[in-house]
Amino acid sequence: MDFAELAALASGHAEARAIQTALKLGIFDMLERSPLDDADLATAISANRRATALIANAMVALGLLDKRANRYSLTEASQRYLLRSSAEYLGGLILFDEAIFQTWTNLEQTIRTGLPARATDMFQSRPEETERFIRAMDSLTRARGDPAYVANRLDLSKVSKVADLGGGPGTYTVALLRRWPHLRGAIYDLPATLEVARKILAEREPAALERIDLVRVDYLYDEIPGPCGALFMSNIIHNEDETDNAQLFRKCFRALESGGMLIVKDHIMNADLTQPRPGAIFALYLLLTTRGRDYSFDEVSRWLRDAGFVDIRHEALPSPPFTSSMVTARKPK
Ligand SMILES: C[S@@+](CC[C@H](N)C(=O)[O-])C[C@H]1O[C@@H](n2cnc3c(N)ncnc32)[C@H](O)[C@@H]1O
Structure with a gap:
């Protein structure tokens, strides 16, 4: 350098x-x-x-x-x-980053203690924070184009229902439904997020909203409602610790139909957890605000295998512009 x-x-x-x-x-x-x-x-x-x-x-x-x-x-x-x-x-x-800028000033203290710099509440405690957070997710992926790219990349021709676990604003759900017009979709998320999702979808995608069920699910404490032909989760595992992710994949396995597909989109790291670079930097933000970090393909595939999944694959996305990638897996028939 x-x-x-x-x-x-x-x-x-x-x-x-x-x-x-x-x-x-x-x-x-x-x-x-x-x-x-x-x-x-x-x-x-x-x-x-x-x-x-x-x-x-x-x-x-x-x-x-x-x-x-x-x-x-x-x-x-x-x-x-x-x-x-x-x-x-x-x-x-950008406005979300502006609002959490102060949090970064605690990085030294967080590195010393290992403790987050704010409540790990996924911005659920104050409505204006929830809305800023969920609009940030929507704005990032719409501007970059992840949802449309992913929807074209996946084959959901034989799936009748896809659930977007922690689907947030529903940006991915809408893209999947647009690409696969026969599909029915569901967003499984926390109540404050679902309120914002309903508002965003009503503003922008009223027709798609008729094909999407908004379902209150706390994936840490509830079973995942099934049966689903496909379960999609983007930017979820990086918020949670190792134990919760292993348990989450077991719940996903139970919610899927036989032969069903699980798609995990995230910063999937190399074994050293040092690449891709955006993932290594983002892990510090996760340290400040969540119980999670970015995980390697080895870690993710071990949890998936232990839950019973087969056909576990790591699928790269073109970078730039994308900074994350996908892991897909199947429940055996
Ligand atoms: C980082 S956002 C990702 C949103 C969307 N999947 C995307 O990639 O744009 C994390 C999402 O998980 C949801 N979430 C966090 N903890 C959850 C829990 N325990 N149960 C259900 N959803 C949760 C949040 O409300 C939020 O919508």
């Missing part, structure tokens, strides 16, 4: 914080209709003119705004990912 790469990595929080703040202030949305100079932009976001110019200049330096004749305008990237009106809006994730 050379000096420039190290220096950029070590001060990356400054860029992240600047983008989060520009988005939160509404700078990108304010430029949707027409370019503005610093005075008009400052008025539009109710901020100080000199400071607004400095953050707008920083966005120009990062390629998220253009500046011509002292007027700021959107770039292709900011139009695509940073406008609330865009179908690929990444803002839900």
Whole structure:
């Protein structure tokens, strides 16, 4: 690694914080209709003119705004990912990262103690936190395209019901139903999340909502309702510890029909737990906020085998843009 790469990595929080703040202030949305100079932009976001110019200049330096004749305008990237009106809006994730930024200041203490820096409540305790968290998941995967990619990759032609365990906003469920029109879907999740899922689906996918059952399931304490031809779980096992994951796979096995398919999408790590790089970094966020971490294929396949699954396969996804991969397994006939 050379000096420039190290220096950029070590001060990356400054860029992240600047983008989060520009988005939160509404700078990108304010430029949707027409370019503005610093005075008009400052008025539009109710901020100080000199400071607004400095953050707008920083966005120009990062390629998220253009500046011509002292007027700021959107770039292709900011139009695509940073406008609330865009179908690929990444803002839900960026605003979530903005809200949990303080949590990262506890990293030293968490490394010393091994204890999380906040309640490991999956953001279920306050409605505004639940909504921010669930919209973050929706925004990330819609902008990146994981759900459509995964739906095309899986063969669900012989499955009649797919359940999305910890399905959150239902972004994957909708993509699976769109790709496989004969399917019926279910989202199994916690009550506060289901409320947000219902709101998002009613806003955006009212037709799909008729084919999706929203079912309260706490997968740590309840049995998984079955029978299902396929069970899909994305970004679930990384929130839980080893014991709970082994038990969860046993529950999934019981809920599946004979021959049924389990699909686990997550950062699946190498045996050393050092690659892929986004997974190794994300594991620190998980340390701060959950009981989990990212697991290796060896660990995941051992839990699956012990639960009775066969045909256990690791399926890579193209990276970039994707940072996670899939493990698929079958319940024997
Ligand atoms: C990281 S999000 C993943 C959402 C979605 N699967 C995705 O990948 O975009 C984790 C999801 O698991 C749900 N969840 C967490 N703990 C749960 C539990 N004990 N029982 C059911 N769902 C749970 C959360 O409410 C949330 O929707």
